[in-house]
């Protein structure tokens with residue numbers, strides 16, 4: 457039987473996996489009729505299914521429904537209550553806002569008098585094409601959806617949307633209730649630079665910082681200090697209305713003041729903090745003069761901030777921990793012995809990729825008979841070179857040993873957001889870069905390279921469905937990928953050095969390594985899934 461028909465056999469019907477016996481047994485069956493390639497094909501199908509389960513669990517509509525409780529004309533949100541009287545205004549900005557508006561409409565639609573929201577360019581078309589119109593406002597919605605910020609960069613369209621949002625918010629009166637819907641991507645979708653700085657000038661600072669590998673915390677510290685709406689200023693503009701802000705987190709640790717640059721949350725950062733970030737990345741000579749003089753002027757003024765946010769309720773409606781739990785449930789149903797390694801993965805994407813290759817080797821070594829000298833060296837490398845926590849590594853080893861005994865494959869899941877320091881001028885994103893770095897490192901590892909009885913598949917992808925300025929969500933890696941690409945005349949390391957992971961994956965294996973989901977209508981950072989199959993395929 458050929459690989460393609462095997463995949464069809466095992467994935468027939470979306471609920472097929474629920475009734476399956478353990479994956480191990482199935483892989484053994486496959487081994488009788490197929491080849492190692494078939495096992496890898498099945499593992500790739502599985503990691504995609506695990507990723508999809510994670511994304512499905514964090515679709516925004518349900519999470520907003522969970523946080524709003526309507527009782528007659530009273531809206532209860534956590535410990536606060538609001539009287540509704542055709543006085544609800546809605547604004548939003550972020551990749552998940554379409555579905556958030558839909559849920560608010562379903563809950564309090566009769567009371568909504570107007571609203572405006574800013575979502576990424578192409579959102580409506582992408583979601584309708586997928587049959588996910590339920591993640592968009594109702595057809596007769598009173599909330600105007602505006603699209604902008606192509607490739608996650610603030611542009612004139614997003615600027616216009618931000619102005620409309622500002623106008624809506626500034627016109628509210630004491631009896632009004634403003635519901636603010638916030639999700640990742642919101643910073644680019646709500647550009648409101650201070651008057652002395654142009655949109656292009658502000659954008660150039662963000663671009664320079666992102667290219668040098670600045671973290672989202674650092675980026676948003678600078679953005680907040682150059683904005684008239686970020687850093688709590690939107691909520692202050694809404695006074696005397698009351699404000700409920702529903703926030704879907706896409707930042708490690710769920711810091712409400714940084715998600716979409718915290719437009720409804722008190723800001724503790726100062727212009728000096730922004731200046732420190734600019735110094736740290738040594739871009740003070742490259743940024744526009746207007747930015748530098750604004751920040752230094754503000755710094756010298758030392759004006760104290762208006763910190764009365766008593767009219768505001770900020771509510772976290774969801775985060776990547778929900779997605780990771782759903783991924784774990786799915787992986788277990790598919791027969792994998794599963795461990796969640798982290799929900800706060802950070803660091804340079806290519807270094808994290810090397811870490812995953814080392815972890816794959818550690819797992820493969822267990823499946824191959826546990827050479828203790830190799831194990832110690834891999835363990836120490838993960839601990840010292842990549843800073844992986846020792847107790848976490850012991851858990852990884854324990855899971856591998858149990859999986860080997862139970863004849864199950866292993867699945868290690870993590871989530872978070874890495875950074876990329878751009879060295880070249882290629883096209884890619886942090887997930888594709890991480891996958892390529894994992895593939896390159898795995899191709900150099902003797903355990904993974906020469907031990908064909910252990911199969912490894914790694915995937916990293918963004919839950920928003922867009923990885924950097926590309927149409928892919930992420931990519932899949934396996935130990936043979938680099939050699940196969942080489943035979944096609946593609947030198948993986950050159951693509952990696954040029955930050956050109958997208959073009960590598962587009963060409964290698966006929967583009968099959970690319971994970972393309974289209975915009976998903978949600979955003980809770982990135983997910984990594986490492987699967988290793990050992991003794992299951994010992995019959996091969």
Ligand SMILES: Nc1ncnc2c1ncn2[C@@H]1O[C@H](COP(=O)(O)OP(=O)(O)OP(=O)(O)O)[C@@H](O)[C@H]1O
Pocket residue numbers: 551607608640641642643644666667706875876877878881882883884885886889918920922923924925955956957979
């Ligand atoms: N050629 C490239 N290779 C690898 N990474 C790149 C490349 N070009 C841009 N990036 C990275 O892509 C990231 C931006 O990606 P993206 O637009 O998906 O942002 P995001 O962080 O997911 O957005 P948000 O959090 O606002 O929703 C930046 O960190 C940038 O360094």
Ligand SMILES: O=C(O)[C@H](O)CO
Pocket residue numbers: 639640641642643644672676706707714715716717
């Ligand atoms: O919009 C942003 O600032 C990022 O997605 C982090 O929330």
